[in-house]
Amino acid sequence: xxxxxxxxxxxxxxxxxxxxxxxxxxxxxxxxxxxxxxxxxxxxxxxxxxxxxxxxxxxxxxxxxxxxxxxxxxxxxxxxxxxxxxxxxxx
Numbered sequence: 001x002x003x004x005x006x007x008x009x010x011x012x013x014x015x016x017x018x019x020x021x022x023x024x025x026x027x028x029x030x031x032x033x034x035x036x037x038x039x040x041x042x043x044x045x046x047x048x049x050x051x052x053x054x055x056x057x058x059x060x061x062x063x064x065x066x067x068x069x070x071x072x073x074x075x076x077x078x079x080x081x082x083x084x085x086x087x088x089x090x091x
Contacts, residue, residue: 001019015040018058019047035059 016025022043026032031042035055042048051058 016031017041017047018055018078019050023078 014025016022017024020038020043024041024043026041028041029041029043031045031048033040033048033055035041035051035053040051042051
């Protein structure tokens with residue numbers, strides 16, 4: 001798959017923020033970084049800054065297990081935002 005095909009696919013699908021592992025829709029955010037020819041999208045400026053300071057830390061790390069009440073809370077809030085704002089996000 002070429003970089004153009006990869007970028008086009010990423011704009012249609014949600015991707016995972018490499019820092020906090022939150023799902024991000026690339027079409028709704030301008031927070032991105034390019035590292036070694038690959039584009040990464042972020043949910044916040046803090047996540048992007050952390051990634052830019054040490055990309056290998058987040059790319060080599062094993063994914064964090066998502067569990068607990070706070071994760072469920074964030075998922076519910078994201079669902080409400082999608083239902084309320086549709087494809088337009090706050091970013």
